[in-house]
Amino acid sequence: MKLQRFCRPLVTLALLTFSLCGAQPPKTLRLYVFNCGSLNIPDTSPYQLKKEDVSTTFMSVPCFLVAHPKGTMIWYTGAVPDSNFKPGDSKATLRYATTLKPLAAQLAEVGYAPSDITYLALSHFHWDHVGNSNLFAGSTWLVRQKERDVMFTEPFSPRTEPANYSKLKNAKTMIIKDADYDVFGDGSVIVKSAPGHSPDHQVLFLKLAKTGPVVVSGDLYHYPEERKRNLVPLTEFDRDQSAASRANIEAFMKKTGAQLWIQHDFNATAKLKKAPQYYE
Numbered sequence: 277m278k279l280q281r282f283c284r285p286l287v288t289l290a291l292l293t294f295s296l297c298g299a300q301p302p303k304t305l306r307l308y309v310f311n312c313g314s315l316n317i318p319d320t321s322p323y324q325l326k327k328e329d330v331s332t333t334f335m336s337v338p339c340f341l342v343a344h345p346k347g348t349m350i351w352y353t354g355a356v357p358d359s360n361f362k363p364g365d366s367k368a369t370l371r372y373a374t375t376l377k378p379l380a381a382q383l384a385e386v387g388y389a390p391s392d393i394t395y396l397a398l399s400h401f402h403w404d405h406v407g408n409s410n411l412f413a414g415s416t417w418l419v420r421q422k423e424r425d426v427m428f429t430e431p432f433s434p435r436t437e438p439a440n441y442s443k444l445k446n447a448k449t450m451i452i453k454d455a456d457y458d459v460f461g462d463g464s465v466i467v468k469s470a471p472g473h474s475p476d477h478q479v480l481f482l483k484l485a486k487t488g489p490v491v492v493s494g495d496l497y498h499y500p501e502e503r504k505r506n507l508v509p510l511t512e513f514d515r516d517q518s519a520a521s522r523a524n525i526e527a528f529m530k531k532t533g534a535q536l537w538i539q540h541d542f543n544a545t546a547k548l549k550k551a552p553q554y555y556e
């Protein structure tokens with residue numbers, strides 16, 4: 277009894293300290309994968325695929341948190357904004373996206389608040405990738421010029437939801453000019469140019485100590501069948517550029533031995549371990 281009485285305040289204090297200070301930086305690079313929902317694709321024809329060509333027409337929407345000893349980076353903010361959850365709701369939707377848990381709640385489970393996140397990077401500006409960008413308006417936004425331009429030039433593209441990233445307009449912004457941007461300066465987290473799907477689309481390269489090198493695809497591909505059959509969707513911003521970017525990233529993966537994680541690949545994403553577990 278005595279021990280319990282003594283320990284309880286200590287545990288409470290530790291929890292309070294944890295929530296006040298946020299997570300401590302890890303000693304080595306970590307990657308958390310969050311489930312930010314799924315897309316019920318209404319029509320697969322833009323991908324030059326019939327329903328029977330794909331194992332599922334659904335696409336996954338993961339969000340990623342990179343935790344590095346020198347800081348953190350969120351890669352993707354989901355499709356559905358957390359604000360679409362109403363009290364008591366077990367899911368929230370936007371267009372043909374559904375998600376089961378707010379991103380901020382998922383971050384909190386691993387000890388982070390949006391205000392703790394050093395960098396925000398998106399592969400591109402489409403609506404299913406920018407849902408909670410406003411949560412990270414206090415982070416430094418890593419973006420390329422043409423992508424930023426298309427996000428804030430009116431009339432807005434129907435392929436996005438400007439209200440969901442409007443606060444980025446005044447966020448601290450780092451315009452990436454080089455093909456590769458080494459986020460923490462040690463070669464372990466690199467944002468790579470891969471235009472075509474959108475004007476300044478980019479992919480993420482991670483050098484994880486145990487998992488090995490990984491390329492997180494953005495929308496370089498959507499369905500895995502696009503890669504197998506070498507199909508470039510009809511709705512790309514610039515299809516020739518997309519094909520060139522694919523060739524470039526495929527050559528890079530061959531050289532580095534990196535595995536490719538196709539973010540929208542429903543079955544592959546389902547198999548990834550989810551936060552609070554992490555890759556290292």
Ligand SMILES: [Zn+2]
Binds near residue numbers: 402404405495540
């Ligand atoms: Zn997408």
